Amino acid sequence: MKRHKNIFNKIWDYQNLQTAHKNARRGKGWYREVKEIDANPEQFLTALQGMIRDKTYRTSAYERFTKIEGKKEREIFKLPYYPDRICQWAILQVIEPHLIKTFTADTYSAIPGRGIHQALYKLRRVFRNYPEDTRYCLKIDVKKYYPNIDRAIMKEKFAKMFKDKDFLWLIGEIIDSSPEPNGIPIGNYVSQYCGNLYLSEFDHWVKETAKVRFYFRYMDDMLFMGRDKEYLRDLLGRVQSFLSERLNLKVKENWQIFPVSKRGVDFVGYRVFPGFSLLRKSICKKFKNRVCSIRQRIDSGESMTQNDWLSVQSYGGWLGHCDSHRLTEKYVKPLEPFMNEFYEVNIKSKGGKAHGIC
DSSP: OOOBOOOHHHHHOHHHHHHHHHHHTTTOTTSHHHHHHHHSHHHHHHHHHHHHHTTOOOOOOOEEEEEEETTEEEEEEEOOIIIIIHHHHHHHHHHHHHHHHHSOTTEESSBTTBSHHHHHHHHHHHHHHOTTTTSEEEEEEBTTHHHHOOHHHHHHHHHHHBOOHHHHHHHHHHHTTOSSSSSOOBTBHHHHHHHHHHHHHHHHIIIIISOOSSEEEETTEEEEEESSHHHHHHHHHHHHHHHHHHHOOOBOTTOEEEEHHHHOEEETTEEEETTEEEEOHHHHHHHHHHHHHHHHHHHTTOOOOHHHHHHHHHHHHHHTTSSOHHHIIIIIGGGHHHHHHHHHHHTGGGTSOBTTBO
């Protein structure tokens, strides 16, 4: 692997910091601390430049809170906008192209052009074009992935990619900044890329050594396709050994091997079957509850709010990528007159913009 040099100086370059501030503030222009930076960006960015260049930068204290996603409970770590989020954007803008080149085509999540729907479309194509080779699925995920990432291994992976001791100091400062004894914080901008880089070696092993033709990974959720259960059971043992011995990770006990045609594959928010796909049950339930709540308030004489409009738009985006005709007809169509009215009054009449909507 080619080791990249002269990374650190590009990170603290003033123009790079300006771009980092622009990217970090996107959608957050109304934040008090963002407004403060906007009032005198040169002063703050010059100060940050000095902190990084002189290696006096230290990651700020984290704000911690718990986020529940379905049945999962995650502890999220949040950093101040300045200097930390700008600093992390400045890092990513420089190293992102190098990291992406090391990822396999089967890696999704936090990669430009390779999100939820790209994974969904490719999974559909694989089912459609290779029905015999995708009869069965092995589905696994890593046990408490982010909290169990080995920091020493993580830093070694960066050292193998970048021959720049000053950059390695900076990325090491952020990796070691978590108040927990191990792992990396969920919520940092750089954490998602760290998560992908940490498993990149595994991805290449799956494709190049284990010779798995049909494999998908969305962060620590993984799918392996095969013709029969025996092949996938043998593969599971090899996967568990690699993750344990090379990365100090464990596969969750709830791994599954099942026939695709009978159960479909629950992945990236959808249940994908050969020939069709549905919205994941938990997302579908939230969608129905939210839309019914909006409809009840409208029927009682209340007006549609901005949050209502955004919610329906968001769920409409989910529905647009699966077989959802019945859901759309039953739940979305009745709200369309109110959606259109909200758009005409609050967006179109104001030049295409409303607070929080662009």
